[in-house]
Amino acid sequence: DASGELRAASQAQPNIALIKYWGKRDVALNLPVVGSISITLESLWTRTDVHFMPGQKDDRVSLNGRSDQAETKRITKCLDLLRTRAGVDYGANVASRNNFPTAAGLASSASGFAALVHAGARALNLDLSLEEQSMLARRCSGSAARSIFGGYVEWVHGKLADGTDSVARPLLDANAWPLRVAVAITSTAAKQVGSTEGMNRTAETSPYQSAWIDTQEADLSVARDAIRARDFDALASISEYSCLKMHALALAAQPGLLYWNGATVECMHRVRALRQQGVPVFFTVDAGPQLKAVCEPSAIEQVKAALRDAPGVLDVLDTGLGEGARAIATDL
Ligand code: PMV
CATH class of the missing domain: 3.30.70.890 (GHMP kinase, C-terminal domain)
Structure with missing residues (x-):
């Protein structure tokens, strides 16, 4: 930001697939065997604040006020994708909140990783298009690729082996058909x-x-x-x-x-x-x-x-x- 701090916060919402994603053709890259179509929700959200700390080795993560080792590991892997692009190697303080129950089948990983990539990229001053953010969110949690966009969204299968074209794209705005x-x-x-x-x-x-x-x-x-x-x-x-x-x-x-x-x-x-x-x-x-x-x-x-x-x-x-x-x- 303007103060020179490597910090930003973002909000993203869960999405629900209408045409389902099920099956991976590449587990490491989270590439799907099929395309999918979803709707992004409005009043359920994840809000995430990412603050990179020069000199700090590890990521420190608070999810709804608690720390969780397994989740911290996933978040570190996701932030590593951003760190590699920005050429930085220090840890971040991450604080994230959901206003809905986590792990209750409401795709908190979709909103969570979409918010994390969106905030993390801005904190590191990476100038990423929404499609590039969708691609990175996909690598952290498949369905997160779709939560970068609002309304009606398609996550396309893609043709390339490296998965750079397996991204989500908006089909129709939420207010064009407000179900x-x-x-x-x-x-x-x-x-x-x-x-x-x-x-x-x-x-x-x-x-x-x-x-x-x-x-x-x-x-x-x-x-x-x-x-x-x-x-x-x-x-x-x-x-x-x-x-x-x-x-x-x-x-x-x-x-x-x-x-x-x-x-x-x-x-x-x-x-x-x-x-x-x-x-x-x-x-x-x-x-x-x-x-x-x-x-x-x-x-x-x-x-x-x-x-x-x-x-x-x-x-x-x-x-x-x-x-x-x-x-x-x-x-x-
Ligand atoms: O991306 P994941 O690991 O949350 O898998 C999502 C799988 C389903 O929710 C069942 C279908 C979908 O397309 O969201």
């Missing part, structure tokens, strides 16, 4: 099988892996058209299809990956019952038991009430679609 999202929290327990391990097991053992890869391009194309045309029904059916297909793929791994609990399934039925009655809503579920219901703004109260009322639902969050990563004041 809403209700998140039904059905468990606050930490994940049993993380996405990297789950993807690995699926690739090694699921007999549906090649069918998953072969059919993704068609789904991406249908979703792109639906978003371009703001066609809710088309987006609803392709999104539920992609979600259930990803889970079918994972269920067929050995041992099978069963990310749902009873409340997740109950919420799926309720969302489908609402849609049958003409309410514009569809569901999606990631590698955890929370259910995300995406709807037209006019339907949000009805959707929230139906989910809140489902046995086993602990809480229902509600958000619109938001912007990509952006600068905020330091000293959160």
